[in-house]
């Protein structure tokens with residue numbers, strides 16, 4: 199049975215598609231879009247769709263001139279048109295695969311199914327025409343077709359796409375899944391309505407809908423409507439473009455602290471001023487509002503050979519306005535450097551300089567700053583590497599140790615473990631240099647665990663050799679305590695080494711905020727029964743909230759070196775420190791004095807209820823392997 203199909207077509211739908219894609223191209227050029235592989239695929243989608251639209255127009259032209267041209271022409275054009283549409287659907291399937299971040303094992307199946315469909319249906323389509331069961335154009339210009347192969351193939355691809363979206367829906371932000379599904383639904387509805395009215399003009403348009411949602415949802419980098427400037431991502435990709443193109447540029451970075459809080463922005467007059475001056479003083483400068491108070495301007499140096507004078511002028515203007523508004527600022531000017539090939543490094547450099555400069559200054563990044571930054575970056579990279587390798591024996595992390603004198607036993611039987619780094623390019627690095635960096639880059643916990651593991655190992659060794667060791671204390675930061683697995687990690691490492699838990703102590707300083715205090719309390723509760731000892735470090739430097747100190751099961755209070763120095767120099771302080779130590783002792787805490795440097799300190803602290811003494815007078819920090827020089831063997835006790 200042959201069914202007769204007579205459909206109406208006007209090129210308006212396809213012309214609309216070409217126009218919309220033209221607009222896409224304009225938008226893409228104006229916005230900063232990360233040149234990812236998804237984005238390359240997106241561009242291919244646009245190319246294929248444009249080709250489809252043109253082909254469809256020409257195909258219908260050929261149909262209406264059927265009697266003047268070779269018959270193969272409309273057949274070929276129709277075939278090409280359908281293949282373009284289905285290649286486009288195959289691209290969407292790849293697109294979904296990228297977006298859903300499929301595992302390598304899942305990756306191939308869907309695009310492969312699509313590819314088989316593409317070839318299989320293509321072959322059937324040709325055979326259908328040749329053997330008469332498919333698409334045919336009769337001599338009286340009527341189109342006949344027994345089966346609607348196009349519809350079957352269309353549903354086949356839509357089916358794969360929907361299946362992927364539903365199956366892997368957990369991998370993508372929910373509203374995006376919803377938007378994809380609705381987009382497909384709207385395309386299907388439009389196809390259906392078009393069918394009801396025997397239309398064919400809008401087929402290609404429905405294939406543009408997914409592209410529209412892809413561009414909007416996944417590649418959009420909306421402008422700041424007032425500033426015309428863009429967010430951090432865009433700043434990065436702008437720098438990336440310039441670096442790749444080998445362009446010389448300068449970045450002018452302005453930070454106004456007051457507007458850094460969420461939801462704040464520069465006052466409107468100020469923004470208008472900045473925008474107008476940037477546009478007025480520089481050729482083609484790009485302006486990026488990164489956060490409420492942070493703006494970055496990037497200037498091409500080849501287009502602006504006089505950028506130095508211009509910068510000076512713009513800073514003068516800025517200064518005048520500063521006198522008016524009095525907002526604290528930090529301004530940094532960086533020139534592109536051949537050695538820096540990563541946009542993130544420029545951003546890190548700006549932050550590095552910002553963190554180290556006073557308010558209301560302008561800093562030009564010079565050689566000296568660059569060198570300091572590069573050694574800082576070197577430490578950051580090494581710390582990140584240590585953190586990633588997770589090797590408890592990492593030999594870049596060294597344990598130094600300061601023996602602690604025990605007044606009750608008259609011996610050195612405890613010690614404090616102190617961290618050092620030894621890095622290939624810089625040699626020894628001290629904690630005051632790298633601990634703040636490690637904390638900032640979230641690497642501190644790994645370092646602490648390495649110190650703990652190495653300390654346990656040394657204790658194990660010395661216990662085996664017969665030394666008397668009461669315990670060694672290890673410093674932990676509040677960031678360690680915030681780790682969910684902190685207690686388990688500590689217990690696992692100590693147990694794995696096969697030493698009793700009471701050979702280890704945890705030193706921490708007071709924490710001011712309630713949440714951290716609660717975390718410390720909970721951690722101590724989990725660990726207390728194991729027999730581990732707790733030291734309160736640096737007593738006398740913080741807030742010394744007694745209520746809180748009492749609430750935690752500390753065993754030893756470490757009086758900071760500043761208290762020792764104060765007691766040494768004035769008698770009022772001495773009285774106060776002595777009272778405090780007395781009070782703690784009465785309440786069953788042991789008092790340890792830090793920073794004992796002179797004979798005099800030792801005498802003073804011994805009178806002030808000291809149980810333990812630590813300081814250069816006894817020993818400077820030494821490599822932990824040398825601790826046996828201070829400790830004694832049980833047989834000598």
Ligand code: C2E
Nearest residue numbers: 616617629630649673674675793794795812813814815819
């Ligand atoms: P801290 O916990 O107060 O450690 C004592 C610091 O005082 C050590 O400095 C030690 O060398 C120094 N010191 C000891 N006796 C004397 C003395 O008589 N006079 C003077 N002037 N100083 C003395 P270090 O090793 O440079 O450590 C500095 C800080 O770094 C430590 O202060 C601690 O807060 C931190 N730190 C060290 N190791 C670690 C660690 O493994 N983890 C964590 N989170 N922090 C650590």
Ligand code: CA
Nearest residue numbers: 614673705735
């Ligand atoms: Ca300490």
Ligand code: CA
Nearest residue numbers: 735736756792
């Ligand atoms: Ca201390």
